[in-house]
Amino acid sequence: MNSTSESSAQAQPGRADPLRELALLEALAENPEARQVDLATRLGVAVGTVNWLVKRMSAKGLLKVKRLGRWRWSYLVTPQGLMRKAHLTQQYVHASMQLYRATREQARSALDQVKRSRYTAVRVDGALGDDLVDVCRLTCLEQGIHVVSEGEAEKADGIPRVRVHDRTVSLEWPKGEGRG
8 A cells, every 4th residue: 555655664773664675575586686776766765775775684694695797786585585575575464454444444433424414425635646545435435425526626615525644534524514
């Protein structure tokens, strides 16, 4: 999920971000002779960060590094590295499902309030491409609540808004509606 990856456990000084480590292991498993500059682009980090991660993972026995030429290297993900990759994947899936469940619960709670107030439609606001916004939209469909689209702006003023921001779902009532 996009929000999960964007809000993953932030790397602490001296510690690798688990999602970054997973992405590097996946990239090296796919292309063992990838250049660090290409890996950096794929991971969205500096080349120095890739170099640091490779050295760190190599020291832990997750990778074997072999020089092919002056500036060319080959990376082998070891069995221990494959186990680490599987573990990180499992952690990612678990965290994503927790976030999905929490978002669904927040959306259901907000939509229960909407239904109790006899509204049949809402507007869902959030960052473009945010998977959690899609989860809210799907929850609306499941609950029989119409989602007013951008093209229906004239209808949007008099209905509640479900907002998704930083892993939180909130409900805003139309102006003059003293609910909450």
